[in-house]
Amino acid sequence: MDLSYIINELGEDREHYFNAIAPPIIQTSNFRFNKVDELRAAFADEMSTYLYSRGLNPTVDILRKKLAALDEAEDCLVFNNGAAAIFAAVLANVKTGDHIVSVSKPYSWVQRMFDVILPRFGITTTYVDGRKTENYIAATKPNTTFYYLESPNSWDFAMQDIKAVASYAKTKNIITLIDNSYCTPLYQQPLKMGIDMTMQTATKYIGGHSDTLGGVLCSTHAMIKKIFDSEYLNIGSGIQPFNAWLLIRGLRTLPVRLERINQTTKQVVEFVKQHPAVSRIIYPFDEGFEQYALAKKQMKEAPGLFSFYLKANSRQQIVTFCESLQHIQMAVSWGGHESLLLPKCAGIKNEEFDASNPEHQLVRLYVGLEEAAYLINDLKQAFEKAELGRS
Numbered sequence: 001m002d003l004s005y006i007i008n009e010l011g012e013d014r015e016h017y018f019n020a021i022a023p024p025i026i027q028t029s030n031f032r033f034n035k036v037d038e039l040r041a042a043f044a045d046e047m048s049t050y051l052y053s054r055g056l057n058p059t060v061d062i063l064r065k066k067l068a069a070l071d072e073a074e075d076c077l078v079f080n081n082g083a084a085a086i087f088a089a090v091l092a093n094v095k096t097g098d099h100i101v102s103v104s105k106p107y108s109w110v111q112r113m114f115d116v117i118l119p120r121f122g123i124t125t126t127y128v129d130g131r132k133t134e135n136y137i138a139a140t141k142p143n144t145t146f147y148y149l150e151s152p153n154s155w156d157f158a159m160q161d162i163k164a165v166a167s168y169a170k171t172k173n174i175i176t177l178i179d180n181s182y183c184t185p186l187y188q189q190p191l192k193m194g195i196d197m198t199m200q201t202a203t204k205y206i207g208g209h210s211d212t213l214g215g216v217l218c219s220t221h222a223m224i225k226k227i228f229d230s231e232y233l234n235i236g237s238g239i240q241p242f243n244a245w246l247l248i249r250g251l252r253t254l255p256v257r258l259e260r261i262n263q264t265t266k267q268v269v270e271f272v273k274q275h276p277a278v279s280r281i282i283y284p285f286d287e288g289f290e291q292y293a294l295a296k297k298q299m300k301e302a303p304g305l306f307s308f309y310l311k312a313n314s315r316q317q318i319v320t321f322c323e324s325l326q327h328i329q330m331a332v333s334w335g336g337h338e339s340l341l342l343p344k345c346a347g348i349k350n351e352e353f354d355a356s357n358p359e360h361q362l363v364r365l366y367v368g369l370e371e372a373a374y375l376i377n378d379l380k381q382a383f384e385k386a387e388l389g390r391s
Helices: 003-008 036-044 058-070 082-091 108-121 133-139 162-171 221-235 241-252 254-274 292-298 315-324 372-385
Strands: 075-079 099-103 124-128 144-150 175-179 197-201 215-219 278-282 305-310 340-343 362-366
Touching: 003 058, 003 241, 003 254, 058 075, 058 215, 058 241, 075 082, 075 221, 082 108, 082 175, 082 197, 082 215, 082 221, 099 108, 108 124, 124 133, 133 162, 144 162, 162 175, 215 221, 241 254, 254 278, 254 305, 254 372, 305 315, 315 340, 315 362, 315 372
Parallel strands: 099 124, 099 144, 144 175, 175 197
Antiparallel strands: 075 215, 197 215, 278 305, 305 362, 340 362
C-alpha cells in the first residue's frame, strides 16, 4: 500500500463528515441504537460496531487503520501510552506458571511489570543479552511462552537478530513482542520478519509535537481481537478521540520529519564523534557500532537518537555541560520537534558518581527539527563552559 495513500486517505471516508479534509473528533462516550437486536449484537461483540468509546470510536478507528497499514499488519489497537500497550499484550498471553524471556535492561515500566506485578501471579522472567540469539535459546524452558524484544533499545541501542529470534520462537510456539519505537514502521518492520506483535510509542515520532501520548500495538486480527475483548476493555487504557486526532495530524508529516531528522542527525553525530570532549559515541549507523552490519540489514535508517560518553573528571562537569545548553532542552522522551538531552548521571547520587565508570559518563541526545549548525554551536559552547575536552 502506498505510503502517501495511507497517510492522506486510508480510513478517511470524507463523504460521511461533510467532505471535510480533516477528520472530525467524535467526542462522545456512547452511541445510540434504533433496534434492540442491533444493541444485542453489539453486546455480544463490541468490536463489531460502535457501542461505547472505551472500545471503538470513529476517530480512533481512522488512526487504527493507518497505523496497521504502516506496519503491514492485519489490525491494530491504540492505547493511552506505550507502557499500557505492552502491559496488555503481555497480560493477554501469559498465565500462572509461565516463564518469559526478555532482553536485559528493558524499558523501566516493562521491567517493573516483569519484576513486581507478574511474579504476584506466579509468572517468572529471565533477562538475557539479546545481542546473541543463542542467549534466548539457552534461557528457554519448557514453560516459556513469551519473548520480549527491544531492537534497538533507547540507550546503548543493543539489537536482536529479529528474524532469528522469531524463527526459533515459532518452533516452540512462543509468542513474541517487540518494541519498535526507535525505528517506527517506516524504517523497520518486525512483523515481516516473523514477530507476532509489534509495539511503538506513538508519543514519539508518530505524534511528533510533544503534545500527546499514545501506544500502538499491531498484530493479526485474531490476536488484536483477543486483547480487545479482555485486557483492552477491562483495563480501559484505550486512547481518547482528541489524542487520536492529534496523532492523525502527526502522521501527515511523519515521512518528511524523519527525513529531515536523519539528515541533521548524521551531521551532529559527526561533530560529536570528533570532539575531544567525547570518548565514544553509540549510534547504530556508525561504522564503529558493534552491531553495525545487523543494523544495516534490519533497519532502513537510524533516526534521531544516539548516545555518547563524555571525558568528565567529575559529575559537576557533566552537570555544567547539560545546564549550559541554551537550545537543546533537558528532558526524557524523544521524537518531537525539539532536540533533547538526557544525562545518565541524573539518576545517580552525587556521592555515588564514579568518573571511571563509563555508564556514569553517558549522555543521550535526540536530534529534532532544528538546523544542524544551530545544534552543533550549542553543543560546542556547552563543552567549552564545562571545560570538557581540554588537555
